[in-house]
Amino acid sequence: MSQTSHGIGGLSYDAKKRPWPAEFNVFLALVILVAAFELVGRVFLGDSFLFNTRENVAGIFNEQRLQIIILQVSIVGIIAIGVTQVIICGGIDLSSGSIVGATAMIAMSFAQVATVNGNPNPKAMFIDYGWTDLPVIVPLLVAVGCGLIAGLINGLLIAYTRIPPFIATLGMMVTARGIAKWWSKGQPISFPTDSFAAIGKGLMPVFIFISLAILFQLILTYTKYGKHCYAIGSNEAAARMSGIKIANHKVLVYVIAGILASIAAVVLSSKNLTAQAGMGVMYELDAIAMAVIGGVSLSGGRGSIIGTVIGSLIFGVIISGFTFLRLDAYYQEMVKGVIIVGAVVLDQWRQRRRAVGA
């Protein structure tokens, strides 16, 4: 008998022939993509994509490029962690980019300094009230509060009025963008305190992204909440019959997504030292794209945070690769569109193949 058999009722099962986890394929795609850019770079430009080719810089890899790639994706990546949970649960969230904009504006207005270079801060929103140089916890709590309220409204609409998530979050997308513009009548809000500016400094966004990714990967794998996300996305009727409180769970999922978007807003506005009403435009679609590229199924029930993280890296490598090949930014946008549609087509194809195989 096979030593790997652990079936029930006398049926043997060879654990070695277990199918690969889907994340492995996504990782493979990342490796192939990097290799392709490396090859094209070597042949046509005589330069390396991945490795360090300069004499005056130490190190094997082109660390500068790698840092840019991961820094570029980490802020949208934070949003994508929330979006992944929403999609696994069978929903969609189009509002995250606008939540970033609104939260950045509102939080930043509580993080401003009173004086800039000895002069009163010209951009300070609440200088008349004396709300300047507040401890960093104030803008942080304000930000989390904004994300929580936005997510709560999304969740309550979806769970109790039963309107499609697409419509509910589309409404929130437009409304939150309106709030972002209204808050300072379209003016940018700048000059944050040092402690607020420290949140997004250097590689901090990467650190925050990775920590949150690990936290939520563990939550999705090892907690009731995670199990119920997959169950609801997989078969909502079955989940309801099993006694899972679907409405409560959906509200919680959208609240978490809203809070993650607001964390992204803090990191982004801190990194840029300013908040603008146009911040986060299209981030929701980038985040959805990262999730879908990472193997999260738009029909719900399948995917993981690890997959989304690898998906975000693929996203970053493509953008960085285009810059490396000295192609115009216009092409980047066009290709991004193709990738988003392509990833969904791939997902559909995977599902059909699975259905035929079953």
Added chain:
Amino acid sequence: MSDIVLKTENLTKHYGGVHALQEANFELRKGEHVAIMGDNGAGKSTFVRQITGVEQRTSGKIWFDGKEVSFAGPIEAREAGIETVFQNLALADDLDVPSNLFLGREKVLFNLGPFSILDRKAMRKATEAALIRTAVKIPNLSSTIRHMSGGQRQCVAIARTATFASKLIIMDEPTAALGVQETAQVENIVRTLKENGEPLILISHNMRQVFDLVDRIVVFRRGKIVANLRKQDTDGNDIVAYITGAKTGQAELQAA
């Protein structure tokens, strides 16, 4: 009264003007396996839906486990000890076997509300025990339901029912979509349940299966119970006569 698990008195359900179920009187004793037969639209599923709280009855009374009950929903019925295997399997395709078995009643290590840490080892062990008890064969517990055959899925659904049903199991055409071998496997599980003394209501169109498995046969026709016969007092032709209306059977019903 003490050995009666389930009893209905004049159970009636109207859908608008349609009298789907009329004054059904039904009894089920401890350890008894009863089949409900009848044509499509005869009221079998309607009857079950009233008992399991999926729908609310128009009139009539239900006693379960010695108490008069009125379930607001299927979850309440389940908490009282009635488990149902539905025609459309209530399983989450993307979860593995233990997750499906314990869906909505997970074992936890630490209770942190929705973020309670799952006790995966305990659930896996309990799943193995449950599958062995019901003689269900599954090659790999960690594979998702999506990758299983119709029979294996049905077996998982039944194993779940059998694991948690303390008092009554209802199966609504459990083998309707299954092949010969898979049907045999499901029937073996039903026999195991019989040996364990678990009461069961089986809705089925399969005459051979009914005569193989149950003690008593109740026939529905046009929303009414037209026959209530012990297996040894009847045969296939007799049952068909009741189902088609060739025999009305009011006399036998009084006698039984």
